[in-house]
Amino acid sequence: MSIQDDIKAAIAKALQDIPCVIGWGAGPEPLRATPLFMRNAADVENFTAGFLAVNNPALYLPSCKGVKTALVVKGCDARSVGQLVAENLVKRDELYLIGYPCSGVIDVDKVAARLEGKCEPGEVTRLREENEDVILDTPGGEVRLAKKDIAADKCARCRYPNAESADVFIGEKRAPVVDQDEYADLADFEKLSLEERKAFWEKELSRCIRCYACRNACPLCVCRDHCVASSREPHWLTQADGVRDKLFFQLIHATHLAGRCTGCGECERACPVGIPVLTLKRAFSRQVEDMFGYMAGIDVNTTPPLLTFRLEEPEIKEREW
Amino acid sequence: MSVLNTKELRIIGFLCNWCSYGGADTAGVGRFTQPTDLRVVRVPCSGRINPLFILKSLLGGADGVLVSGCHPRDCHYAEGNFYARRRLELLKGFLPVLGIDPRRFEYTWVSASEGQRWQHVVEAFTAQIHGLGPARGWPEAPELEILNAVAR
Amino acid sequence: MVMNTDTAQKFVSFEALPAFLAKLAAGATLYAPRRENKAVVYRPWQAGDKVELSLRPTESCKHVVFPRSEELFSFDMGGDPEKPGKAGLTLQEASEPGPAVVFAALSCDARGFLAFDPVYDGCGTGGKAKDTYYLKRREKTTLIVRTCKSSLNTCFCTWVGGSPASSEGADALLTEINGGYLLEAVTDKGASLLASLPAASDEQSAASRAAREQAVQSAPQPPQDMIKAPAALGALFDSAAFWEKQSAHCIYCGACTYLCPTCYCFNITDESNGLKGLRMRSWDNCMSPLFTLETSGHNPRQEKANRLKNRVGHKFSYYPKIHSGRFSCCGCGRCIKSCPSSVDIRKIVLDAIKEAANV
Numbered sequence: 001m002s003i004q005d006d007i008k009a010a011i012a013k014a015l016q017d018i019p020c021v022i023g024w025g026a027g028p029e030p031l032r033a034t035p036l037f038m039r040n041a042a043d044v045e046n047f048t049a050g051f052l053a054v055n056n057p058a059l060y061l062p063s064c065k066g067v068k069t070a071l072v073v074k075g076c077d078a079r080s081v082g083q084l085v086a087e088n089l090v091k092r093d094e095l096y097l098i099g100y101p102c103s104g105v106i107d108v109d110k111v112a113a114r115l116e117g118k119c120e121p122g123e124v125t126r127l128r129e130e131n132e133d134v135i136l137d138t139p140g141g142e143v144r145l146a147k148k149d150i151a152a153d154k155c156a157r158c159r160y161p162n163a164e165s166a167d168v169f170i171g172e173k174r175a176p177v178v179d180q181d182e183y184a185d186l187a188d189f190e191k192l193s194l195e196e197r198k199a200f201w202e203k204e205l206s207r208c209i210r211c212y213a214c215r216n217a218c219p220l221c222v223c224r225d226h227c228v229a230s231s232r233e234p235h236w237l238t239q240a241d242g243v244r245d246k247l248f249f250q251l252i253h254a255t256h257l258a259g260r261c262t263g264c265g266e267c268e269r270a271c272p273v274g275i276p277v278l279t280l281k282r283a284f285s286r287q288v289e290d291m292f293g294y295m296a297g298i299d300v301n302t303t304p305p306l307l308t309f310r311l312e313e314p315e316i317k318e319r320e321w
Numbered sequence: 322m323s324v325l326n327t328k329e330l331r332i333i334g335f336l337c338n339w340c341s342y343g344g345a346d347t348a349g350v351g352r353f354t355q356p357t358d359l360r361v362v363r364v365p366c367s368g369r370i371n372p373l374f375i376l377k378s379l380l381g382g383a384d385g386v387l388v389s390g391c392h393p394r395d396c397h398y399a400e401g402n403f404y405a406r407r408r409l410e411l412l413k414g415f416l417p418v419l420g421i422d423p424r425r426f427e428y429t430w431v432s433a434s435e436g437q438r439w440q441h442v443v444e445a446f447t448a449q450i451h452g453l454g455p456a457r458g459w460p461e462a463p464e465l466e467i468l469n470a471v472a473r
Numbered sequence: 474m475v476m477n478t479d480t481a482q483k484f485v486s487f488e489a490l491p492a493f494l495a496k497l498a499a500g501a502t503l504y505a506p507r508r509e510n511k512a513v514v515y516r517p518w519q520a521g522d523k524v525e526l527s528l529r530p531t532e533s534c535k536h537v538v539f540p541r542s543e544e545l546f547s548f549d550m551g552g553d554p555e556k557p558g559k560a561g562l563t564l565q566e567a568s569e570p571g572p573a574v575v576f577a578a579l580s581c582d583a584r585g586f587l588a589f590d591p592v593y594d595g596c597g598t599g600g601k602a603k604d605t606y607y608l609k610r611r612e613k614t615t616l617i618v619r620t621c622k623s624s625l626n627t628c629f630c631t632w633v634g635g636s637p638a639s640s641e642g643a644d645a646l647l648t649e650i651n652g653g654y655l656l657e658a659v660t661d662k663g664a665s666l667l668a669s670l671p672a673a674s675d676e677q678s679a680a681s682r683a684a685r686e687q688a689v690q691s692a693p694q695p696p697q698d699m700i701k702a703p704a705a706l707g708a709l710f711d712s713a714a715f716w717e718k719q720s721a722h723c724i725y726c727g728a729c730t731y732l733c734p735t736c737y738c739f740n741i742t743d744e745s746n747g748l749k750g751l752r753m754r755s756w757d758n759c760m761s762p763l764f765t766l767e768t769s770g771h772n773p774r775q776e777k778a779n780r781l782k783n784r785v786g787h788k789f790s791y792y793p794k795i796h797s798g799r800f801s802c803c804g805c806g807r808c809i810k811s812c813p814s815s816v817d818i819r820k821i822v823l824d825a826i827k828e829a830a831n832v
Binding site: 027028029030032033034035036037055059060109112116117119120122123124125139203204207209210211212213215216217225230232238239240241242266269270272273274275276 | 509510511512514527528529531532540541542623624625626627628718721722724725726727728730731732740742744753755756758761762763809810811813814815816817819820
């Protein structure tokens, strides 16, 4: 039996006493799966894990409060769950986690870049996985791509490919891709001068359509329906189509995620116009890691750093006056 | 008139009610002259200061933001400034990501009795901001120009 | 005003395109698709900009006519802030919009405006309640639409009466042929923009016809029973189970509505500072719980299932019922392609038709 079948068996078993298992099923086109809410055996037949299992199912947990829910989770999804549990936003005993070894997920934008000049990703009619490659049927014939070339950025810096907190783990655990996240993405960004960085955000944010997909795709953005960005009193944001308001919204998101973001990257993936909003959260995460030695979503028993303090903070070098 | 004898810049100060606001008062009572660039907003505690206050000020055109609270272990509410210290330190480290010079934002501790220290903090911070010059603004939707015209 | 297209076929070579665009940009704000990072967006064109024609635009061009935010008027309370009783209110109308041209819009984008038009032209009020802000911009905008060369997995214009080579709603139609583009005027407004171009040869006209026919043939076949959609969705209005199932994975962001060429809902707010300010309208979307939140605190669409029902129902049932069967959807598929959780509106409509048949 393949891992896929073993996971299906575990889902079927879970459904005996849990009403709903959230995983992934076939999406509207070959390159994309969609979150799947499984309630019966027929639903389980549509389950698919693996390279297309992009969406983070932890997103749906706060709305499942009070009802025991099972999730199929990748390592990064499990971190989101862990952070929700650490903050007491969901109850661990209301959850059942089915883990499997994740070897990375697709980034459709990277496929687009590889298909440049041939066709759009939306013209791919079939995707087949073959070990470390995928084979795409395109109008111009088959295109073979290495998974590592079209996997999401986060997968290249994955320290937790296995959902360590899972109640049941299907398959053999994988070794971490890296032992240490060097934040190389930020190093590239930081080659820019202050002026260039400001210009960078002005240009990128000017595309923002204020759909707030970044917020709604974020598993840690739990106030969703009561977001301060939508409040008229206090009036944090105007309704105008200006960069200042659009950037300020991102700062609301990023500051609220400081010390909480697990880097799942769903905000950036959800952005329909490709604004690199994860960079803002990663900048906070690196500082939190350096300053407080804290990584969100790993240990549910550690208090997140901004919810606590120490009388003396050896890592904070206050400035003399 | 600015003691620096140049055009006044816009500096926002968020001061806690119990220590730093009192310190500023003490400086006033003691007639310690200070630059006039600072506009003070009084808040109950440095722990009340949402980092978004500072970001909103900086994006909205402030040239500098100063936060001042009770010295650690002296917080009127026992621990508000401890939480503030973590948040504000993270925020200061974050500003360069936006292309904002981190020296445009400082936080410090001034007690109600430290009138002279308050004078020194204001002078030093104002000089620092004048050294940096006026901040470059962030583009706003054109129709909102009318609001900015009022603000200036 | 539709004119005889045979007399108005023009040709512009790839090399001559920048000069033609410069000419268009001289008399109006010229919007053209441009690549920015991973997205393709309609931006004001400037000399030297590359027009992105190999990837389909991520967003629609509706913001040219229906800006994401626009001033309705500005106000000044006047008087003395110290004496609130002594106000001398003055209002200032928003400035007139200038002319705009959209180059290489998709045919579905142009058809999208046809869903807007009756709504803003006073339908239901006998033409009395006209939205002049919209109508002025619409009047001053010229749409040059391009023939699609292929269909994407998410395309379904043929389901809703469109076609990849449709010129409906367009002022001129652009078709890529050997060596350049054939441009044909559809309206007088379009014809006047093309006036300076050389006439196309007979071979070029034939090549364009062939390209358009080929585009139409490559388009997906529509399902037989789309006509049943309005009644089916009406029949399922009270079927909570159906809508809960369909909306389970929806994250109710506004990506679908804001990318949609036919979503026309807006919000009106005052943005003020002291005694001066402006009244503006900005895009709003029915996926947000705030869209229907009432002052009392009651929200008739608190559940996302109800909101998704409204979005699909509006496009495929309520709107066609009062607009002679026309769907408020142009089948561009952006809501499917850019949905973070891959909600597929086609599937919802087909499932509804199937489900209603069983009821």
